Amino acid sequence: MGVEDIELRERSAAARARRTVEDAVPMSPATYPRLSNESLRQALHKMHLIRRFEESAEDAYMRGLVHGTMHLSIGQEASAVGICAALEPTDYMTSTHRGHGHCIAKGAQVSRMFAEFFGKEDGYCRGRGGSMHIADVSTGNLGANGIVGGGIPIAVGVALSMKKQKRSSVVASFFGDGANNEGAFHEALNMASIWKLPVIFVCENNGYGMSTSTERSTAVKNVAERASAYSMPGIVVDGNDFAAVVAAAFEAVERAKQGGGPSLIESKTYRVRGHSRSDRNRYRTKEEIETWLARDPIGAFERQLLRQGVVTVSEIDAIRADVEREIADAIAFATASPAPTVEELTRYVYSD
Amino acid sequence: MPRVDMDMSEGRISRWYVEEGAKVAKGQPIFEIETEKAAMEVEAPASGVIRDLSTTLDVPLPVGSVIATIDDAGELAAAAPPGREPAPRLASAPRPVASEHRAEPAATIAPHVTSAQGDAASSRRATPLARKLARERGLDIFSLAGTGPKGRVQGEDVEKAHLEAKPKPPISMFAGSVSRTPLHAEWLRRGEGAPVVLIHGFGADLNSWRLFLAAARLGSPVLGIDLPGHGGSVKSRVASFEALLEEVAERLRAESLGALHLVGHSLGGAVAAALSRCAGIEALSLFLVAPAGLGPKINEDFISHFPRARTACELARLIPLLVKDPAVLGPSFIKATLRQRQKRDGGELDEATAALFPGGTQRFSVRSTLDSLAIPAKIVFGAQDQIIPPQHMTGLPGAVAIHCFPELGHMPHLEAPARVAGLLKELMRSTR
Amino acid sequence: MSTRTEERSVLRPQDACAAHRRIRSRATGARELSYAQAIQEALAIAMEADERVFLMGEDIGVYGGAFQVTGDLVQRFGPERVMDTPISELGAAGVAIGAALTGLRPIFEFQFSDFSALAMEQIVNQAAKLRFMLGGAVSVPLVMRFPSGSGTGAAAQHSQSLEAWFAHVPGLKVVQPSTPYDAKGCLLAAIADPDPVMIFEHKLLYKMKGDVPRGHYTVPLGEARLCRPGRDVTIVATSIMVHRSLAAAKELAGEGIEAEVIDLRSLRPLDRDALTSSVKRTHRLVCVYEGVKTLGIGAEISASIAESDAFDYLDAPILRLGGAECPIPYNPELEKAAVPQTPSIVAAVRDLVHGRR
């Protein structure tokens, strides 16, 4: 697949939003050739877990339990879970400031994530990193990043390492549309391509880098078009359509594993919350947000699975109930976890 | 050239710490030797004056060669306070050195090893300020007791030792038992009622109030007092603010004045404020004109040059710092000041500067006195004051009345005597 | 534009006393503004007065800037002069330098000072050196603003105090205003300056209020400010540490220790005279800054004193209080412990003055 395959979509985000998942994806068992029904149910579980995790984190933030700020990915769950569905636990990932979804999708426990948000010693970063640096190295998540584009060259380095060590793992590098204008993005894609490294570059295009729309920030219509400059396949998918994301992800992962080098997937989606906790939403309209709310990826996925007979209504209810319990337990765990001590302030700067 | 190392046959002087003609004290490091292994400081084997200093540096000199002599000057022994002889520093093998009579073991030198584990007796922890002051006062830093951490000698330690070492009229801080010349005081006006006590500022004397008094036409008796080191009290010296205060208090107590009004300018203002709390002084009111003691700054240029000014020209340069309109302090003021100066050696004011205003800093504070004052008080100052920053007059308790004259300088009582006197009278009336 | 005044003296009377401040306010038409508003006002005055002046930065337009410093300026001056850039720090910094080289006066906002690391090449290798390399044939009248510092829970990559990096580079000027008054005056001075000026603004100061005169005035770059006279010890502080040091000085005054507090204001040029003359009076020096202590601005200040004639006046070791030897942690308690706070300043100064150090 090359640039010519890039599906050119309407410019306006609202117009894009009007195309529903149901329109785009025909219901047939062939929708998920590579995923078992159990995997699909797990994917739905993860999407709910991400959603409820972020909603609860937002709630805890408002209660003053979470320090700093955070970037919620509500509305982008299909993208995170879809890409990670194609990855093995041994595969790697670099994430972004909007990384809660990626982290859970790759297999992290919400209890330790909450502990991190509460600044506790049981947190994934022992309370040192917080939301913006959330990571779980045990599941291959090398970390969210506070620097836009910061993780992209690192992912290329990890891929180089895999190749040199003849390990079969691949690396998925998530980043936003805003990051595609950083020099690091361009330099990284070029190197990944010349050295044919097993990387899947995943641009989660939610239409805006903070307040700046892609129309105002980016010379090309689709970030995926950048791929042609670095001789790699670039594909645009509907990021709110789990099936579309999964299909593109498997293809890219297979290419990478077979030595075919990197791919660039542009997953078009939308963040329904503000950029961070201090966003006044001046750069977009209520109407635009509502249009996208109507395209909620979780609802669409549930309807699709119901229609295909993969889940029943009561199974969905059970998933939701499980998620509620998991979240409640996680918050209890995190609340009880000890805080780090000031004596250990300068620990972990160097290897002990 | 002393042998400072077992297998040393020659050494190089890497640097001298003293110059030809310098007075050195026994035990003071005087030069540094470099051998193959280390650099060592060598201390003076005796006190005296350095002569015939060999200026060749970094050239190997045979052990035993003469590199300098120390003339027994005798005078240094007096400078070191008694009972503070440096602890004897022993060299395992004393070598004859630094004397024409090489064979004589009298003057021996002890190598002072600057390496880490140098024993306490042979190294001296001292701050740069302490070293500087010791240098200036001709004191041996090794002879001083350090009160800082690990026995570090600090500036204060040197000052204390200096004062102790100095032959001068004894000053007892608060005892008042030692006999000394009482301060000079003079009734500037006779009258009825509680007396007014006037205390002048630094470098002035009681005569400086005459112009003000003429304008004030007070009904009360007025007593002027000369601060130690000033006017008719030059025989008394200023050792510290507290000592000065005690002397003034003692003098006033001797007059048995009963209830009185305290008026002070600048340094005298601080004294007046502090006096209001002294035992045996019954103050009715407190009137402070551009008082010191409310903040740390004081014009260093003025404070260091005014006491030394010996010519009309030097004085004239300083006058614009004192008053907004230099005409206020005209030729008669300059003449009077110079006449005063001729009567004394001038050292007493330098001493007062060192004790009260070192480095342009007011070493004393009377702020706490004002914080819980039970008598009415006024502070009068000029916003153009260039001696004491007007900012110092801020942040005082609400009960103290503040009068700021925007167009006046450091001497409101001379720049606008009638207006300032009006305020004084208002204050005195309020106490009836 | 209204009156131009240049502040000369290091001691501004209004700092000493609130009453003075109010009197002065009436006289000069000053009123209370927040630090962020003071900066915005300076930007507006400069853009109004000189059409060569324009702003560049990420989300400084409709969004108003991450800290609402540019606010609604885009409505007043339009998107051509309040330019949102893509997230391209290196490139955008270079663009600003090119514009400055050829007749414009760009003011560049980093969203967080941490992201200046991406633009280091253009700042350090280009902006700082172009004039010199070209033998004086060009100049780079560029202003860059850097929201800095910890205390917001933004963790390791959004909380740094990197000013010392820049102060190490000849060709750059580096200032750290600590009050709304200085924020406006320094920015206007920087805009008028023919060379690149880096302004580090502590994020916790943006909401701080203070008197700001109306109209145009400048605060000379390279002059320290005496905030509080004192006799026992000199505290040299930068940015938010000025306020923590003043609070500490107030507390210490209750114990009879009179600390002099100097706001350095400018790291390059460095006002060495203000430091030496103060140390000569107080005999003790404490440097307080948020950047990492080791090899930071305190090292330069200490060395300056040690090399100067003020050395002989030191009556205690020089003390540095700076950031801990670690990145800024997320946990709020650790975050606080990572930089000097008022109680730690009080304790250190007390020990020093009582000869326990």
Ligand SMILES: Cc1ncc(C[n+]2csc(CCOP(=O)(O)OP(=O)(O)O)c2C)c(N)n1
């Ligand atoms: C190098 C750098 N520049 C700027 C920022 C500030 N910043 C954080 S997120 C963001 C927007 C990023 O947009 P995008 O890449 O589209 O990700 P999204 O927030 O939309 O998920 C910006 C400008 C940063 N963190 N790092």
Ligand SMILES: [Mg+2]
């Ligand atoms: Mg985006």
